[in-house]
Amino acid sequence: MGDGVTWSTEMDFRHLDDDWRFSLIGLDHASDTPWSAEQWSQALADQRVWVWGGIDSRDATLVSLAVLARLPFDAELQRLEVRPDWRRLGIARRMLNELCHEASKWGSERLLLEVRAGNEAALALYRQMGFVEDGRRRHYYPPARNATDGIREREDAVLMSRHP
Ligand SMILES: CC(C)(COP(=O)(O)OP(=O)(O)OC[C@H]1O[C@@H](n2cnc3c(N)ncnc32)[C@H](O)[C@@H]1OP(=O)(O)O)[C@@H](O)C(=O)NCCC(=O)NCCS
Helix, strand or coil, X not given: CCCCCCHHHHEEEEECCHHHHHHHHHHHCCCCCCCCHHHHHHHXXXXXXXXXXXXXXXXXXXXXXXXXXXXXXXXXXXXXXXCHHHCCCCHHHHXXXXXXXXXXXXXXXXXXXXXXXXXXXXXXXXXXXXXXXXXXXXXXXXXXXXXXXXCXXXXXXXXXXXXX
């Protein structure tokens, strides 16, 4: 980030349309289970899906992304990512607050998500933001491709929710 500025003055959060597809694919590509180009196209074309991101207004690059799907009664957080050089600055926390606000406007009863059992950063974030664990899907995820400990086993999915 640099320049001694705080991100809040340099970040522009906005709804993202298909013009942002390649930027979304690029940022998402580094995640453990990236979506295919086809999945991104479908999400961007779906009226029930809100694709939202943070843009560095100095160079118009995508710094963070979130995908929130409107279900009949609930909302589901399908993606949340912050570019590595912008992490631990409160961006995900800020985005989750906005996502809750959006789900509340939709009248959603709960905001649902699922996360790898080994994703300590995300689990800490969600717990801090008031999400509670509802259950687990055993061995749901394929081994994390970024695993650094040499252990490549399937991982449980932790199912979490909170009221928006
Ligand atoms: C998880 C992720 C979205 C967090 O984004 P972020 O902008 O760095 O998070 P924030 O700065 O808003 O952190 C908020 C809180 O989350 C927790 N947290 C975030 N990153 C953490 C880490 N690496 N280790 C431990 N706690 C962490 C902390 O409680 C933090 O509060 P604090 O900084 O006051 O201690 C980011 O690490 C990321 O993009 N990871 C890869 C993609 C991913 O795992 N997405 C979630 C899929 S379910």
